[in-house]
Amino acid sequence: MQRTSWHLLASCFLALATATGCAVVRPGEVGVKQRFGKLREDTYPQGLYGVNPFTTRMVRVPIRTQNFTSRYEDIPSKEGLNIAVELSVLYSFTPVHARKLLEEVGEEYEQVLLANVFRSAIANICAR
Numbered sequence: 001m002q003r004t005s006w007h008l009l010a011s012c013f014l015a016l017a018t019a020t021g022c023a024v025v026r027p028g029e030v031g032v033k034q035r036f037g038k039l040r041e042d043t044y045p046q047g048l049y050g051v052n053p054f055t056t057r058m059v060r061v062p063i064r065t066q067n068f069t070s071r072y073e074d075i076p077s078k079e080g081l082n083i084a085v086e087l088s089v090l091y092s093f094t095p096v097h098a099r100k101l102l103e104e105v106g107e108e109y110e111q112v113l114l115a116n117v118f119r120s121a122i123a124n125i126c127a128r
Helices: 002-020 096-106 107-126
Strands: 021-026 029-035 037-042 047-050 055-064 066-076 083-091
Touching: 002 066, 021 029, 021 055, 029 096, 037 096, 055 066, 066 107
Parallel strands: none
Antiparallel strands: 021 047, 029 037, 029 055, 066 083
């Protein structure tokens, strides 16, 4: 009886480790493996990949064209009036730059790069 419960426990642990040790990179994305916080050099195209769930995770970066839309209110104009601006930008990344993007900017690249840059650009344009 004791031996059967040990085998059952080992089987459950193995099944759990196998099920959580898979990473899916969907079409329109590339994956970069991150092990102990350090990014690997190579990028992975779409597909199913095995990862160690205890030490490694697959960070996915979309490479298809995306739409960044933002609404800025209370932008001061040259005349001293506050105006509202809605901005829409289409952007995409190349797969070879996915690792560099994650390494230098991080996973919140949309807020870091696009939102802040366009907010200051809109303020400069409206102030003219």
